[in-house]
Amino acid sequence: MFFLLQQYEATRFAAGHLQNPQTAEQAMVLVFLRTKMHMAVCTVNSKKATGEFKDLSTGKVISRRLWTAEMKAFYQTKSKEVPRPPFVFKMTILGWIATLLIVAVFGMIIYDGMKPPLPKSAETIAMEQKPAVGDVYFGHFEARPGPGDRLGFGWFKVLKVDGDTYYIAKSTIMSKTSKPKEQLDNSTFEAEGTPVKITEQAGYLINLRSADRGLEIYFTDKN
Incomplete structure (x- = not known):
């Protein structure tokens, strides 16, 4: 200076x-x-x-x-x-x-600190709510090495809620690669759901994990 x-x-x-x-x-x-x-x-x-x-x-x-x-x-x-x-x-x-x-x-x-927060979008509000029976979400799963697929993208449905345990069923048609949600089926699901618990939930995602940590599901959108 x-x-x-x-x-x-x-x-x-x-x-x-x-x-x-x-x-x-x-x-x-x-x-x-x-x-x-x-x-x-x-x-x-x-x-x-x-x-x-x-x-x-x-x-x-x-x-x-x-x-x-x-x-x-x-x-x-x-x-x-x-x-x-x-x-x-x-x-x-x-x-x-x-x-x-x-x-x-x-x-x-000061203005940013005092101005009211922007209203949340309908999508954000939907993702912040606890999953309920019948809710359908888009996302992907990751599983341990085994006889089934280790990775899949598509739709998931909540079949049952028992306290903080959610029984999630995968779509009968899951993609092994990431695709737009509009290209994947969201009408037919497996008959039985896998019990998982929420590990993280925010306005843009819901993460769930099975008790044995063998399966993790990541929701990024709600139907």
């Missing part, structure tokens, strides 16, 4: 009437300095100016430990007459752009 720190003279006061503690015959001047900080997003002027006495001939700064009581009193008086800076804090164009972007982002976050 662009960063620049510089010190500039705010004002000066003639101090020739005061005795120079280093070289008595040479006049002094009281200079007040202010610090300005430039950054990519803003410019900052120090609110308070710092003063120092300088030898008018050589320009050398006179150490504060050498200041006389008259010099200190003069400093206190003139410090109240130092002009105020034109500004203390000022945003740059880039700073305003960054601020507007931050405000816009936070505004969007």
Whole structure:
């Protein structure tokens, strides 16, 4: 990030009437300095100016430990007459752009948090309900290696519900590869269902598993 720190003279006061503690015959001047900080997003002027006495001939700064009581009193008086800076804090164009972007982002976050949720679709509501006898779902099953198919896509029907156990029957025609649900039969099912329990249910899926973990069924749509 662009960063620049510089010190500039705010004002000066003639101090020739005061005795120079280093070289008595040479006049002094009281200079007040202010610090300005430039950054990519803003410019900052120090609110308070710092003063120092300088030898008018050589320009050398006179150490504060050498200041006389008259010099200190003069400093206190003139410090109240130092002009105020034109500004203390000022945003740059880039700073305003960054601020507007931050405000816009936070505004969007607050708006998203306060706005009412979108209404759920009929499909989502249907998938969130517990399966009931007669319900027909589309999905696929995965089974352990054995005499039957290990994978099948198609329709399933709930034949019986006993507490949290669901007896699910597969369609008599299951595809070994994924196909659109419209291309698969959803009218004829096996006579007996396999007992399974729900392991996960959300608005877009229902996962079921048999007690021996030999069969898992995944519903993704409801008829």
